[in-house]
Each structure stands twice: as C-alpha cells, then as structure tokens.
Amino acid sequence: DQQVKQNSPSLSVQEGRISILNCDYTNSMFDYFLWYKKYPAEGPTFLISISSIKDKNEDGRFTVFLNKSAKHLSLHIVPSQPGDSAVYFCAARFGNEKLTFGTGTRLTIIP
Amino acid sequence: KAGVTQTPRYLIKTRGQQVTLSCSPISGHRSVSWYQQTPGQGLQFLFEYFSETQRNKGNFPGRFSGRQFSNSRSEMNVSTLELGDSALYLCASSLISNSYNEQFFGPGTRLTVL
Numbered sequence: 679d680q681q682v683k684q685n686s687p688s689l690s691v692q693e694g695r696i697s698i699l700n701c702d703y704t705n706s707m708f709d710y711f712l713w714y715k716k717y718p719a720e721g722p723t724f725l726i727s728i729s730s731i732k733d734k735n736e737d738g739r740f741t742v743f744l745n746k747s748a749k750h751l752s753l754h755i756v757p758s759q760p761g762d763s764a765v766y767f768c769a770a771r772f773g774n775e776k777l778t779f780g781t782g783t784r785l786t787i788i789p
Numbered sequence: 790k791a792g793v794t795q796t797p798r799y800l801i802k803t804r805g806q807q808v809t810l811s812c813s814p815i816s817g818h819r820s821v822s823w824y825q826q827t828p829g830q831g832l833q834f835l836f837e838y839f840s841e842t843q844r845n846k847g848n849f850p851g852r853f854s855g856r857q858f859s860n861s862r863s864e865m866n867v868s869t870l871e872l873g874d875s876a877l878y879l880c881a882s883s884l885i886s887n888s889y890n891e892q893f894f895g896p897g898t899r900l901t902v903l
Contacts, residue, residue, distance in 0.1 A: 682831075684831075719896060720894075720896055721793065721879050721881070721893075721894025721895050721896050721897055722832070722879070722894050723893075723894065724891070724892065767831060767832060769832075774845075774886075774887045775845070776834040776837070776845050776847060777832075777834060778834070779824075779831045779832035779833070779834075780831050781828075781829065781830065781831035782831050
C-alpha cells in the first residue's frame, strides 16, 4: 500500500521556467513532509520541509505547498536551472514514526 | 567533515547467499537508518539504530537484520538472498534519533542478486 505517491515518474522543463513536482498521500495522520533531491551515484540530500500546521514554506528558489484537504504536496522550483536535474523524492512522517517515501520523479532541465 | 561512507559500493551475489553491508556515519552522529531503494517502490525504510539500540523497524522480513557498534558504525545483513533483494541500499546518519531533516545519506551499496 503506497501511502505516498508521486504519479509522474519524469518531468522535463525548460531552463528558466518553473518546475512543479507533485506528491499525494493517503494517511491523514502525517504531520511532517520533506523533499529530497538525488543525483546519480549519490545519496539523497534534504531539500526543504513543511509542517502540517503550515501551507507554504519557502527557501530561495524552492517553495513547498501543502494542501491538507486534498492530501497533496507540491514543490516549485523557480527559476529552474540545469543543476536541478535530479530525482526528487517526497517523504512524510507521523510523529516519531519512520519516514515514508514516494517513488520519485526524475526532473530534467532542458538548456 | 567526512560524509557518510558505505562499503562496498557494489556487490554481486547469488540466490541463497548472505551479505553484510557496512555504514560509517558522520563523526559524532549516533543515529543510523537504512533504506532500500528500488525503481518501483522508491525508498523503503528498513530500520534505525541509535546508541546501539534498534529504535524503529520497517516492514521487511526477518532475513533483513542490522546492528550498531559502540562507535556508531552500523552493519546490515541479508540472509538467504532472493532475486527481489537486488536494490540500492542506503544508509543515513543524524546526530539524534528521528532528525529526518538533518539526516545525511551515504552513496549507497548497489546489490545485485543473480
């Protein structure tokens, strides 16, 4: 049972445009959400997070939006740069429970 | 500061064998978590160790086990390997338990089971 879903396995975006990565979850108990970025041959690196008491968190070019009623999370990257090409994982957790990850979306930025 | 290191980086085994993977966390980090990454399932949590004690466990069969030593280094063991165990195994370390936004991942061990 996939509690965290990333329905788009891949996404291509022109350099300079906005990249929007989406994530849906089914467990309404999740109270903390994270995005990780992974380059080939490297482990994932933490990007940005959001608590369920917020609906938006911003860090430079990266903004995460949380819509609790729709159980939907999105990551916006503006403007997109070639170095943003990577696999992005969303993850969620409830309290001190383990992280539950999505299957990842491969983002390709086209120069 | 050195990052998380995992050895070996690549491993090929045959069905029925067993394998031990090693993870050295960042100096000072006491929590080590293990994940399995496969194309269809994403990252799945295996277990977390903190101060030599297993704190959390994912939904994997008993063939998957781990331990942590007093220097915080951790090992993961998989016995009676199956084809489906082929995956990238990642470990991540953090200063304290459940500190997921402060968690640093190693590059992983790519295990292929033939």
